[in-house]
Amino acid sequence: MLSSLCSFATRVGFNLYSAIINRQFFFMSNSWIELDLGILRTNLRDLKSAIKSSTEIIFVVKSNAYGHGIVPVSQCAWECGVKWFAVANINEALILREIMPDAGIIIVGVMDQTAVAQAIGNNIVPFIISEKHATDLAATAAALKAIIRCHAKIDTGMGRLGFPWEEAPALLPKLARLPGLDICGFCTHFASANNQDRSYAHKQAERFNTVIRLCEEKGLSVPFKHISNSGAVLCNRAWNMDGIRPGILLYGYGKQYSAIGIHNSALNDCVEIQTKPFLQWKTRIVQIRKVPAGFAVSYDSTYTTSKETRIGVIDVGYADGYSRKLSNLGFVIAGGQRCPVVGRITMNLTMIDLGMASTTSEGDEVVLIGSQGSASVWADEIAHWCETIPYEILTGIRTINTPITT
Numbered sequence: 001m002l003s004s005l006c007s008f009a010t011r012v013g014f015n016l017y018s019a020i021i022n023r024q025f026f027f028m029s030n031s032w033i034e035l036d037l038g039i040l041r042t043n044l045r046d047l048k049s050a051i052k053s054s055t056e057i058i059f060v061v062k063s064n065a066y067g068h069g070i071v072p073v074s075q076c077a078w079e080c081g082v083k084w085f086a087v088a089n090i091n092e093a094l095i096l097r098e099i100m101p102d103a104g105i106i107i108v109g110v111m112d113q114t115a116v117a118q119a120i121g122n123n124i125v126p127f128i129i130s131e132k133h134a135t136d137l138a139a140t141a142a143a144l145k146a147i148i149r150c151h152a153k154i155d156t157g158m159g160r161l162g163f164p165w166e167e168a169p170a171l172l173p174k175l176a177r178l179p180g181l182d183i184c185g186f187c188t189h190f191a192s193a194n195n196q197d198r199s200y201a202h203k204q205a206e207r208f209n210t211v212i213r214l215c216e217e218k219g220l221s222v223p224f225k226h227i228s229n230s231g232a233v234l235c236n237r238a239w240n241m242d243g244i245r246p247g248i249l250l251y252g253y254g255k256q257y258s259a260i261g262i263h264n265s266a267l268n269d270c271v272e273i274q275t276k277p278f279l280q281w282k283t284r285i286v287q288i289r290k291v292p293a294g295f296a297v298s299y300d301s302t303y304t305t306s307k308e309t310r311i312g313v314i315d316v317g318y319a320d321g322y323s324r325k326l327s328n329l330g331f332v333i334a335g336g337q338r339c340p341v342v343g344r345i346t347m348n349l350t351m352i353d354l355g356m357a358s359t360t361s362e363g364d365e366v367v368l369i370g371s372q373g374s375a376s377v378w379a380d381e382i383a384h385w386c387e388t389i390p391y392e393i394l395t396g397i398r399t400i401n402t403p404i405t406t
Contacts, residue, residue: 012214019249030315031283031322031368032401035068037076043250044080051233051276052271058106058226059248061096062088068251069403071099076405077306078103086245087150090115090124106151110161120146124278127153128183129161134175142180150184151224154211156204158191176314185224185242187213193239194231202231205239211224217334230254234273252277253380253390254359277378279371281397285362287333289311290355296353298343303328305342308355312339314366318349321396322368325386326350337362337374370391 039162047057054090059082060066066212074085074096084104087093104125110317111119113136119126120141128134128150143149155162163171176183188208193201205227212222226243228236233244234254248254252275285386288310295305305311312334318324322345330341332352339352354360365372369379379390386393 004019005146006180011143018185028221031281031320031397031398032404033069033399034280034282034404034406035072035406036278037072039252039276040076040250041080041279042075043252043275044077044082046273046275047233047246047250048081051240051244054242055082056104056226056243056247057082058084058086058104058243059250060108060110060229060245061091062087063395064092066251066391067245067397070095072403072405074103075099080220084243086247090118093124094118096120097124111137113137116140116148117144120144120148123149123324125149125151125184127151127161127187128175128181129153130163130177131171134181135178137177138175138181140180142178145184147180149182149184151187152183152187154186154208155198156207156211158189158204160189162188165211168211169218172211173218173220183220185226186215186222187226187245187302190227190229192231193229193235198235201235201239205236213302223326238248248391249258249273249275251275251279251394253378279379279394281368282370283314283316283366283368285312285360285364285366286315286349287377288360288362290315290356295341298327298346299378300344303343303351305308305353308360309356310352311342312352312360314350314352315348316350316368317346321397321398322350323382323386323393323396326382329385330382331366332376333370333372334358334364336375338375338377350396 059077061070061074061392070092078100084105085096086108087096088109089107090111091311093107096103096105099397106127107124110129115138123166128137135147153162154165154168156165188202188204190204202240208227215222227241228239228244228246230246232239233246233249254275290310291305293305293307295312297303316322324345326341328342334354335358337353341350342353343351369377379393380394383390
């Protein structure tokens with residue numbers, strides 16, 4: 001069966017075999033994203049101007065740059081002077097290394113020993129998260145007669161990955177002496193730096209500084225330290241150490257963090273910056289029908305028209321990442337107007353109420369995330385409707401169409 005498909009693909013002039021092997025064939029989508037990289041450049045410029053020149057931006061581009069496209073986003077940031085990037089795994093790291101031979105790349109997920117040779121050969125820096133993990137990476141590197149550079153992740157209260165902060169001062173100086181291992185940085189992750197009450201974040205920072213002090217007293221130099229995520233970057237200048245790890249802030253959804261920073265401006269410890277989203281997600285209207293009052297729409301007839309109207313069917317569904325939770329709740333933009341989603345969102349199609357006054361036609365663009373004229377719908381508003389966070393909305397976009405950049 002597969003050989004027949006490949007033969008057919010060769011005859012019609014496209015590489016279906018490659019698409020199937022890479023599983024892209026199963027995620028084809030008629031929606032697309034557009035990136036205004038000029039806005040990203042402004043976001044980066046404003047952040048750079050708000051922090052110390054000696055502080056490196058480690059741009060978090062994991063999970064395909066939060067759904068924006070890791071290649072165009074990272075290339076733009078590199079051209080703007082960003083030297084370091086954070087990814088989730090070795091696969092993302094290798095994509096970046098291919099397009100940016102000189103960039104610093106940190107894997108903030110868990111890299112096992114099977115990827116050590118690739119990491120060493122491509123100058124990629126993984127986290128180490130436990131004694132066993134560090135020992136395994138070191139042994140694999142030593143067997144290759146090489147050294148793997150890494151950053152030690154300290155769990156100061158997130159309760160996720162890392163060396164428990166109470167144990168780290170005893171473990172890390174010992175691990176630093178292992179053949180094949182070079183611990184060249186320390187980091188932690190805040191659990192709640194964006195809260196108005198930052199007492200827990202302060203406790204985490206104090207614990208991290210205690211680990212640094214005790215390790216240095218035992219002779220372990222810590223040349224590079226980074227603890228600030230997007231919320232922490234804006235909330236306390238003291239936490240912006242040798243590097244910062246902004247993610248959602250640079251993608252334009254740091255408004256909640258900005259509000260906290262401005263609220264605490266009297267303390268002179270905040271960074272004030274307003275960033276803007278630069279991703280738009282779009283699709284098209286594939287059918288428009290004029291329907292009477294009392295017309296039932298989609299599965300289970302959960303929506304019935306109250307008057308004569310025009311129902312548009314748009315080419316996106318929950319298989320593309322447009323959440324079923326938006327059924328009878330969300331809005332899109334068509335013809336410069338916000339139009340409600342009506343009826344159940346289906347796997348590949350969604351229905352919207354265009355109204356009788358709309359001049360939209362079949363084939364017209366529909367904005368799922370973004371703006372058109374004076375109307376807008378952004379990922380944070382969609383997240384509110386779905387009772388989630390903009391991260392989930394953005395990373396859930398499933399379109400393999402190459403992002404359109406401007």
